[in-house]
Amino acid sequence: MSDALRYGPAHLLPGEQIAITTNTATEPFWLAAKEHRLTACQCAQCGHFRMPPTPVCPECSSFEVQWPSLPGTGEIFSFAICNRNPANGEEFTYVPVVVDLDGAPGARLIANVTGCDAEDVHIGMKVTVEWTPINDGWVLPNFRKA
Template sequence: MTTSIAYGPARVLPGEQIHISTNPDTEPFWEAAKERRLTACQCASCGQFRMPPSAYCPNCSSKERNWPTLPGTGQVFSYAICNKNPANGEDYVYVPVVVELDQAGGVRLVGNLTGCNAEDMHIGMRVEVEWTDICDGWVLPNFRVTDPA
């Protein structure tokens, strides 16, 4: 006998609990996010994307970088279904996802997912970026399902 668990709709974690700290390698990503623009570090010499951003390209060792604007779409590479039951008794489900970003040479980004019931999740699901305001004026990229089929 197989038991099915109904999780309900996925949602993002409350933004007031998330704090961002930057360094010279990551700051362009977070500044673009404040503008609700998704970007990734790309080597200006060989064109290879890299996330997380780093001072040197792992392919050619160049220090030169571009930060192109990406379309903000991708597909789910991996995910987990998590239940949250805080002390106040509020139950909810959140789904951290690893998304392979379109037009970014295989770069993957982690975020939370909304727009579907957690039990309907599957690898390859199409998603688009959805912006979540968090502490100190920062904005976090999360993802929303665009095609639940």
């Protein structure tokens, strides 16, 4: 890759720029994140995982859910390289990723990745969760190259 196209290190978006809202379907995910525990919504009836969480299972229509602890690892399914901070437009390299979560077949989580140069990120790359404090005492799961 030519020097003109190099992006440099992948950074995480600053936590003070991120705010979330919860509802009854998503709050268990965010409460687990506060404990630095990665989880995904799973149907307690048929076992189907779904992210983002929904109140009703799309496979069996059950309202019963459980939130098992996951190993905190995964594999990049998709990604984009961005070079501007969305909050203020300054030059800033970050890499939003879609991660296939280990231990939750079919569940994917959107996050950011760090711990490598942006141009080294690739589909199939193994990642591990890291926790980023954000506004209002919440914690955001992001990922680091494993």
